[in-house]
Amino acid sequence: EPEVTQTPSHQVTQMGQEVILRCVPISNHLYFYWYRQILGQKVEFLVSFYNNEISEKSEIFDDQFSVERPDGSNFTLKIRSTKLEDSAMYFCASSEALRLAYEQYFGPGTRLTVT
């Protein structure tokens, strides 16, 4: 069964460093998403991406964040200068279409620890 994959599974970085989280969505999916979950808190929407551009973003997704689909398979989330409060699980998801009938498939997540 096709699945969304994410690398690395765990990333430790120092405050102020740049990190890139990588995702490989399901191959025939057109919509891509990033979410984060701070330990013990809700899963929060960050950004959605379609047709090589951001469709929607949340208040969390400020200028420190960017997303890119550098080739036909990868979808990346970059945090330019990490802060302690960026420590969280980051989930990538993809869906075939926007309509409700198409669920989002989530990857296993990348645990980001900022020290």
Place this chain on the structure above:
Amino acid sequence: SQELEQSPQSLIVQEGKNLTINCTSSKTLYGLYWYKQKYGEGLIFLMMLQKGGEEKSHEKITAKLDEKKQQSSLHITASQPSHAGIYLCGARHTSGTYKYIFGTGTRLKVLA
């Protein structure tokens, strides 16, 4: 903004017992998703409900959507240790949006 509240926040049941988890929206629901998450892992899709009154089942898990009450319930029959985890409901923020919001989560523990 729309909020999804789940109840209970946590639940401990004896193996074989039935249980129900509720998800209530502060605004109109445009469909609802149920996911399961094991601690520290990704979200596993369980079910999607699109219309009011809709009920779906997968193995021993049944979910219903009550659009009028802006509420969904997830019912597990004859619970097993494999059902343990965190159950999350999710919904679109508004109709036509790409943005999903998630509930607060219900942590389920099943005692063997």
